Amino acid sequence: MSELWERWQRAIADELPAAIELRHRVHADPRGSGDEEDTARVVAEALGAGEGIRVAKTGRAIPLPGKGDGPAVALRAELDALPVLERTGVGWASDSELMHACGHDVHLAALVAVCRAAVRIGVPRPILAVLQPREETSPSGALDVVESGVLAEYGVDAVIGAHVQPRLANGVVSAVPGPVNASTDEFEVVMHGQGGHAGYPHLLRDPILALSQLVVSLQQLASRRVDPVFGAVCSIGRIQAGTAANVVPNQASAFGSLRLMRAQDRERALDGLGEIVHGTAQAHGCTAELRVSPCEPVLHNDPALAVGAQRWLVRGQSDVDIDFRSFGADDFAHYCTGGGDEGTRGLMMFVGLGDTAGAPSLHDERFLPADDAVARVANALVAGYLAALGPAGA
Incomplete structure (x- = not known):
């Protein structure tokens, strides 16, 4: 599996320029919760695997093949932006009254890089790319995805997510067992x-x-x-x-x-x-x-997924945090219902951007992760996928 990690990293590096360009495109043209159809279409096209299945009204679930027949692993990224007037000053800033002020543009770009690279190299288990709407509002887009039955239809056992976090130092990734969001x-x-x-x-x-x-x-x-x-x-x-x-x-x-x-x-x-x-x-x-x-319920990370991801993150030379928790809420919690007949195991990781005094926080009009965050979120998603393979993949 170490060889798979290295091959995947090299393939992701090849995909990063296009993924960063996609990030800029999505950031410049944001869509609000419940109105993400255009963003979903653009990201689905970038994945190059067809339109996929419509879920949660404006979302997509896009299946990607694996070499084996084991349970699929879902990788989730959020589609929606926030009603925030952007003040970052970059050339690809939004000129509407909506803004990707929570890093969803980074998450989407990372997901595309990971999935395109996975298809190129061939991975052991199928991947279901979940482009989820309405993370920022209620009723929950994640709950709609779960209730649609698409995860069960494609045999998904584990759902992996990664979220940028300015309260963690640059280069740190948090993978904590148990409750991590309120x-x-x-x-x-x-x-x-x-x-x-x-x-x-x-x-x-x-x-x-x-x-x-x-x-x-x-x-x-x-x-x-x-x-x-x-x-x-x-x-x-x-x-x-x-x-x-x-x-x-x-x-x-x-x-x-x-x-x-x-x-x-x-x-x-x-x-x-x-x-x-x-x-x-x-x-x-x-x-x-x-x-x-x-x-939203408490977001409870599966302990085996968290510990497995920690090992892969260390191999990838990330600094791993095992303590970070936040009283922010995330509807990713709906994917964390347990394994087997009870639902899916879930793992949400947090990718540090730099815990600097005065740095803009999530949902701030000045919040703008650097483009290199795309690669770090991608690495976290790969670590989560490999953790889902179990101890045999360690």
Whole structure:
């Protein structure tokens, strides 16, 4: 298998110039979640293996043959961009109000380089290239791929993904067994009070005051309701209230997310969310509505895949991290349901871009990985594929 690794690396090196050109093309012409048809077509054409199978409405699953008949290995990359106005200044920047600010353009280019190289050299097991839509929104594109049955149809045993990560040093790849990304539930709180003239607060029930207290009190979910060894994050991303400085409105709304690293903490945290929302409202003479929208489960890496990938990454002279976890969420979690009849094993790796103070983060208008990240993501995907072959391939 060492010979296969080396041959694959040489073939990927030959594919990189075209893959980087593809990255620039995709980056310059992004598509939002649910509107990825054009991006899927361009990437499918670059793979040179036909249109494949349409999945999740705007996605593709493209089968590539292997020399043997064992279980297929799926390699996944995301198609969608974000509603961000780009400010990178490169000649191939997007001129729309969409931007590949999460590295999906890099992931797609790496997937193409890996798959084209695999076809050239011949690999032991079939590959299913999954061009997945709607990673950035809910409902999940990954869940739709799973429910389409395409993974089972092609005998997929393992799904491999790799994501660029600016919080890891350049040259580091993280392959961690167990939970690596948090679950997420989005929620909306509508606080109902009694509005009126701001100069007569004693006659009112101020929903903005109640909501302000609620935003602070919700931090109890992380600090007092969940074991701090495992942690939780409750964040408010949007507040909406009022029309004038001297008018107290009748209602105020807040929108946020609750993130957890253990599935068993979710029910307790959601119960606590309800208690705090309604208790805070009552304390201020208000009432509240709470609406919760489940989004993604915990992303749980298969331990055997993670350990196997670590070995191949070391052989490829990558620095391997075995500790990095993030309270970001990724719908890749839907591929990590277990092996055999229960579903597929999953492995998500994180590829470092350089943990530099002040560097743009994911989803930032200035976020722009260097082109050499394509090769490093490609190497991680190869390591995941070889890990899926099992100890015999080590």
